[in-house]
Amino acid sequence: MSAPPAAPASPPDFSFRSIAIPAFGPSLLFGLGEGAILPIIPLMARELGGSVPMAALIVTLIGLGSLLSNIPASLITMRWGERGxxxxxxxxxxxxMALCVFTGHLALFALGCFMVGMSQAVYNLARQSYMTEAVPLHYRARALSTLGGVMRIGMFIGPFLGAAAVHAFGLPGAFGVGIAGVLAAAALGSRVPDLPVPPPPPGQAAPAATSIASMLRDHRRTFLTLGLGVTLLSAVRASRQVVIPLWADHLMLAPAVASLVYGLAGGIDMLVFYPAGKLMDLKGRRWVAVPSMVIMGLGMLAMPFTAGFNTLLVAALAIGFGNGIGSGLIMTLGADHSPRHGRAHFLGVWRLMADIGSSSGPALLSFLAGALSLGWGIAAIGLVAFAAAGVLAHFIPARVPR
Known part of the structure; x- marks a missing residue:
């Protein structure tokens, strides 16, 4: 009986240091730029004469712009390449962002926010596609987890820089920080080296161009199985951003206390992305995907039973930890299952499914909170997390991809 094939050795000549600045630097700057403006958008909308519901609607235009631009983003990446x-x-x-600053009309301000969302889709798909090609498979989860973690660090730092700029220059100052951040990301991104196009195997012609329709047909089973798990996972992740401040308000905690709880949960979120990525590379994606959803589900189910700062903090930290270990998980799963030819199209559909989940989670929470109660809505999101854990446990391969 022949021995099973050994796992491929990790490439000895690869170093994260070689891609740190061109790959991770733009993500930090892009996250910083967008993080600086996000808390200021509803305030600017109100200053331009918008009502509170209108201000909330304008904030959702960023997510809507990203959702509707995932497929066009794949076409742009296929046409111009990842660096372009x-x-x-x-x-x-x-x-x-400049349109948001220099307009006095609410409709044009809303258009500027929609454009910011569009850019998110293009940037996120291009950076994921680039890292999938540039990093050896043995390091893929670590690289993509770090990519997601660095973006979160930028989003965490951005509001503080934006607040300092607002204190000095008023609300437009935050947009100045945002513009500087995304332009610096573009300048650094222009230094990203082009990836070599692999030649076709000997004796074979170059593959024909892949369309979105053929991609959906060829990979429909992946989208309908593992893609469903990714949609559920995204719904839980997006809901966590709403759950913590809403339940803190329900407990009648001071806004500063609610912000502290949210910030501490975000802090633990940023501390665990690299160890989780290493675990995925060494043991398999399932070892992180399932615990991530189970821990978040338990935190969600526990939250309606919290009665004050201490218990709320414990539940929030559990949610933050579960979310943190899943940093880069969606990108890693997409990279694992994407084909070499037509990868941008596959990732465009993959990110579309994730964005659908991100939009559906808070919407479900809002509906259940209105129809039943906020506690029941949060508990339902916890059950969605368990459903995601079940789907991911069933459809993620047990072994590390080779």
Whole structure:
């Protein structure tokens, strides 16, 4: 009986240091730029005469712009390449932010926010596609987890820089920080080296161009199985951003206390992305995907039973930890299952499914909170997390991809 094939050795000549600045630097700057403006958008909308519901609607236009631009983002990446798409996304985001600053009309301000969302889709797909090609498979989860973690660090730092700029220059100051951040990301992204196009195997012609329709047909089973798990996972992740402040308000905690709880949960979120990525590379994606959803589900189910700061903090930290270990998980699963030819199209559909989940989670929470109660709505999101854990446990391969 022949021995089973040994796992391939990790490439000895690869170093994260070689891609740190061109790959991770733009993500930090892009996250910083967008993080600086996000808390200020509803305030600017109100200053321009919008009502509170209108201000909330304008904030959702960022997510809507990303959702509707995932498929066009794949076309842009296929046409211009990853480096061109990263640069274009930074420039387009800067134009959208400038429109927000220099207009006095609420409709144009809303258009600028929609443009920022569009740039998110292009940038996120291009950076994921680039890292999938540039990093050896043995390091893929670590690289993509770090990519997601660095973006979160930028989103965490951005509001503090934006607040300092607002204190000095008023609300437009935050957009100045945002524009500087995304333009710096575009400038650094322009230095990303082009990836070599692999030649076709000997004796074979170059593959024909892949369409979105053929991609959906060829990979429909992956989208309908593992893609469903990713949609559920995204719904839980997006809901966590709403759950903590809403339940803190329900407990009648001071806004500063609610912000502290949210910030501490975000802090633990940023501390665990690299160890989780290493675990995925060594043991398999399932070892992180399932615990991530189970821990978040338990935190969600526990939250309606919290009665004060201490118990709320414990539940929030559990949710933050579960979310943190899943950093880069969606990108890693998409990279694992994407084909070499037509990868941008596959990832465009993959990110579309994730964005559908991100939009559906808070909507479900809102509906159940209105129809039943906030506690029942949060508990339902916890059950969605368990459903996601079940789907991911069933459909993620047990072994590390080779």
């Amino acid at each position: 798409a990263i640069v274009a996304a930074g420039l387009w985001s800067a134009v959208g």
